[in-house]
């Protein structure tokens with residue numbers, strides 16, 4: 038299980054690693070805050086993007102303020118809030134958005150100011166062209182173009198933006214060196230064409246015959262706005278000069294080539310350089326704090342060539358862009374494939390885990406099976422060994438026994454001795470067969486048990502037949518009934534008891550009950566586990582029948598648990614002896630029980646409680662005493678009724694009580710130790726004694742009255758009983 042977990046952990050780590058490889062985290066987020074949105078900014082933004090392609094993990098976030106200070110401030114703040122790593126900013130005006138730049142810088146974000154300047158000192162680096170120089174060079178060009186003489190209009194860029202300030206300064210300084218060049222008007226623009234158009238139009242409206250030779254717009258769009266106003270006014274068109282010098286449609290170079298502008302000045306965008314500077318700063322490489330971008334004048338002479346070059350550059354840019362798009366497509370595909378690969382690997386890993394689990398399960402199962410087989414084998418070995426061990430002593434018993442049976446001593450010995458030997462031999466043989474069978478079963482099929490029929494076949498004893506026993510010791514010896522389904526046990530008991538007792542036998546409880554009722558034995562020894570009727574029920578029935586209730590019952594059984602003994606005593610048993618039992622114990626118990634029954638009772642006084650050796654804890658369910666008191670009462674009544682009848686016989690008394698002569702005889706004898714005849718005589722003599730002392734009747738009259746046929750026999754019996762003749766008793 039632990040190995041399984043380790044394996045799963047390794048797989049998960051591996052998958053995690055793959056997943057992390059599949060998506061490289063963006064390292065640098067660069068915010069670009071443009072002050073406006075136009076073709077110059079577009080060019081620069083696309084250069085920035087292309088520049089970023091060459092740097093792994095650079096993400097650009099663009100914002101354009103559309104010439105609004107307020108908007109630019111907001112945009113810078115929100116760029117900072119998104120968690121940029123560096124800010125590139127072209128401030129709309131010099132001082133208006135310094136606060137936002139300061140906030141970014143104070144948060145530890147490096148700031149690159151480019152192209153337009155800021156009054157804030159809180160920036161990391163500056164990159165841009167020299168606008169003063171640009172204005173100055175343009176002034177020189179204009180002067181030279183006009184051959185040092187002419188009237189010009191200057192249309193400014195956005196008020197407060199650094200290029201407008203610096204270009205104006207440079208331009209005017211250059212112009213001031215040419216006294217015949219007159220700046221007729223300086224009009225305020227804002228870098229856009231519509232504003233320039235409106236401003237110039239307004240001026241033209243006021244100054245119809247103006248004789249303007251040249252208009253300097255601070256960028257190409259401004260110059261073109263002025264041109265539009267002049268064209269619309271229908272006035273003679275002066276020369277128009279601008280700045281920016283962009284290639285492409287509406288770009289300054291194209292306009293110069295097409296003679297719409299006289300000249301322009303390339304205002305460098307260089308997004309590539311800007312990105313390089315940003316990455317250098319972010320990656321901690323040395324960088325220039327101030328980078329001046331170089332530039333060049335565009336005139337009709339070089340416009341064509343410049344355009345060709347620029348177009349080439351633009352084509353290259355497009356090509357790179359396309360390449361990038363294709364590459365990103367591939368990258369996406371690759372990422373998808375990687376995801377699929379990871380998924381496949383995950384599924385394979387799970388399958389492997391599953392297989393491993395199944396494998397471990399079967400391994401475990403096999404191990405348990407092996408252990409079980411091993412245990413069974415050991416058990417089998419043990420039984421086999423024990424069986425073999427048993428066979429050896431059994432062989433040593435069986436053999437000598439066979440030899441013993443052949444010896445003359447045994448051959449001539451008593452029936453009891455040969456009976457005993459036969460029991461031992463028969464049972465030894467059965468045991469040997471049983472063990473042989475067990476061995477066969479184990480060797481052949483370890484798990485197949487013998488069927489109950491087989492066991493029965495082996496253990497079924499030969500039934501020697503029930504017999505009232507042949508050795509009868511003497512007529513007066515007590516009778517013992519042996520009840521047991523095992524013939525050998527019966528034979529064995531017989532060998533123990535014969536000679537002392539007259540014996541009766543029965544093979545189960547039902548049979549035993551029949552014998553007990555008929556013969557009324559003096560004592561019963563019974564097994565418990567028997568077919569047809571078990572010993573407990575048998576005992577209960579014996580104790581609840583008036584004929585047999587007085588008979589002591591000894592239960593002889595292998596059921597040794599105290600619960601079994603309690604059950605035995607509850608059924609009314611007088612003693613409970615467990616097998617194997619001692620011969621002496623059995624005999625002593627029988628003697629004790631019989632002795633206690635022989636205690637003479639004075640039938641004609643109130644009967645004392647009988648004493649026996651029954652333990653107190655297990656009183657029988659049926660009160661034997663009640664039955665017997667009732668019996669004695671009934672007997673006394675019968676005797677007293679017939680006390681005067683000299684012809685009454687024991688049969689008559691028995692019949693009156695619903696018993697046979699034998700039953701009455703044995704019952705009365707067992708309870709009192711006297712025969713019914715004795716008791717009848719005793720009753721007559723007791724009555725006679727009463728009559729002698731209590732009446733005036735003669736001895737002869739009394740003799741007849743108490744059922745004596747002759748007075749002389751009465752006198753004899755009276756003397757035998759009381760030691761005096763009736764005549765003396767009267768005195």
Ligand code: FRU
Nearest residue numbers: 073075077200228256281304
């Ligand atoms: C672009 C632009 C250019 C001009 C520059 C001045 O937004 O207006 O045309 O040269 O900005 O900053």
